[in-house]
Amino acid sequence: xxxxxxxxxxxxxxxxxxxxxxxxxxxxxxxxxxxxxxxxxxxxxxxxxxxxxxxxxxxxxxxxxxxxxxxxxxxxxxxxxxxxxxxxxxxxxxxxxxxxxxxxxxxxxxxxxxxxxxxxxxxxxxxxxxxxxxxxxxxxxxxxxxxxxxxxxxxxxxxxxxxxxxxxxxxxxxxxxxxxxxxxxxxxxxxxxxxxxxxxxxxxxxxxxxxxxxxxxxxxxxxxxxxxxxxxxxxxxxxxxxxxxxxxxxxxxxxxxxxxx
Ligand code: ATP
Numbered sequence: 001x002x003x004x005x006x007x008x009x010x011x012x013x014x015x016x017x018x019x020x021x022x023x024x025x026x027x028x029x030x031x032x033x034x035x036x037x038x039x040x041x042x043x044x045x046x047x048x049x050x051x052x053x054x055x056x057x058x059x060x061x062x063x064x065x066x067x068x069x070x071x072x073x074x075x076x077x078x079x080x081x082x083x084x085x086x087x088x089x090x091x092x093x094x095x096x097x098x099x100x101x102x103x104x105x106x107x108x109x110x111x112x113x114x115x116x117x118x119x120x121x122x123x124x125x126x127x128x129x130x131x132x133x134x135x136x137x138x139x140x141x142x143x144x145x146x147x148x149x150x151x152x153x154x155x156x157x158x159x160x161x162x163x164x165x166x167x168x169x170x171x172x173x174x175x176x177x178x179x180x181x182x183x184x185x186x187x188x189x190x191x192x193x194x195x196x197x198x199x200x201x202x203x204x205x206x207x208x209x210x211x212x213x214x215x216x217x218x219x220x221x222x223x224x225x226x227x228x229x230x231x232x233x234x235x236x237x238x239x240x241x242x243x244x245x246x247x248x249x250x251x252x253x254x255x256x257x258x259x260x261x
Contacts, residue, residue, distance in 0.1 A: 007070025009034055009083070009159040009190035010055065016063030017050050017214075024050040025214045028064070032190040034158070037181065039205030040194040041238075043246055046211040048194040049089065052161050055192070056086045069158050082110060086161035091148035093136030099123070099147055100132045103154060110155040122150040125180060127173060141168040149177060153184065160184060162193045166200060178204065202238040210245045218245050 010032040017025040025047045032038050040048050053059040055066050057073045057080060066073045069083035093102055103122070107115040123129050126146040131139065139147060145168040152160060162181070166174045181204055185191050195201055201208060208225060210218040218225055218241075226236045229244040 007067065008032070009069055010192065011067040012051075012055065012064070013066075014064035015051065015054060015061070015066065017047075017054060017059065018062065023214055025054070028211075028214075028216055030209055030216065030219055032159070032192055034190055035185050035188045036207065037185045037191040037193055037205045039201035039208045040192055040211070041196070041198065041201060041208060041242055042211035045213075046246075047214040048211060049163055050214075051211070052086065052163050052192065052194055056084060056161055057081050082155075083157060084159040084161060085152035085155060085157040087145070087148045087152045087163060087165045089163040089167065090141075091144045093139065093144055093147055095135060095137035097136055098133050099128050099136075099139075099150075102136065102147055102151055106151040106154050112155060115154060118156075119150075119154060122153050125153075125176060126150045127176070142170060142173060145169055146173060146177075149180065153180065156187070156189070158189060160189050160191045162191065162195075164195050164197075165193070166195070166197060198238045198242060208238065208241075210242065212246045 008031050012031070013029050015025055015028040028047075028051060030038070040051065042048050050059065054061055055068070055073070057077055061074050068080040071080035071083065073080040097105060103115075103119040107119070123132060126149050128143070128146055128150060131143060136144070136147070145165065149165060165181070166177055169177055178200065181191060181193065193201065193205060202222065207219065207221055209216060218228065220228070222238055222241065225238075225241040225245070229241050
């Protein structure tokens with residue numbers, strides 16, 4: 001067994017979930033290494049948000065288990081949550097706290113000391129300096145997203161979960177958030193990045209996890225995906241690979257079915 005310090009940032013084993021009659025996830029297993037960006041993609045309803053919310057400890061685990069930095073999110077919830085941060089797809093800050101107070105709140109949650117200098121850097125990085133005194137309820141959608149990023153970046157987590165982190169951002173915000181994600185991984189954080197923006201995934205992710213109707217249909221590098229799903233076209237885009245993996249395009253005749261390489 002690993003000690004917490006050298007345990008992989010994320011291990012997911014046989015994760016499954018149903019909502020009443022809807023089967024949302026089945027037998028999902030994968031791991032993310034320190035410093036690695038894994039892109040999580042799938043059609044609407046494929047189970048991406050369910051997977052992220054389960055890993056983040058927001059949805060109780062029904063089947064399987066999730067280890068964050070070696071800590072089981074069910075049995076060792078606080079230690080697991082200390083190791084991760086997450087940016088939801090539609091962040092909802094507190095109406096009555098200012099931007100600065102949100103950062104203070106986050107620092108308290110993670111038991112951080114000496115966080116103010118980093119918070120200042122993050123206000124600059126996510127273009128929130130002018131909004132530092134604004135209340136959560138006064139922020140636009142894009143600003144809420146930037147605040148959620150600043151809060152998630154503050155504790156320098158070992159695992160970052162990002163659910164469509166760029167969806168509300170303006171072009172300048174997109175550019176700096178992309179750079180921030182890259183820099184985070186270079187600093188050793190494991191990143192699980194869910195997005196429909198395949199060009200973003202293609203640019204940032206080392207490996208891609210494709211979900212289809214709650215099941216993993218591919219996990220590997222883009223090159224491996226090309227070799228598996230369209231062996232004769234080396235330059236195939238992630239979009240074509242994605243469409244083939246999710247059944248919108250048939251794999252080339254004689255080619256294998258999607259699976260882990
Ligand atoms: P999208 O790309 O549209 O955000 P997703 O891949 O994130 O989709 P999920 O939100 O995880 O997909 O949904 C997976 C399945 O679970 C879908 O069939 C969805 O309708 C169902 N589902 C999700 N949340 C709930 C809920 N709270 N109650 C009932 N069913 C749900």
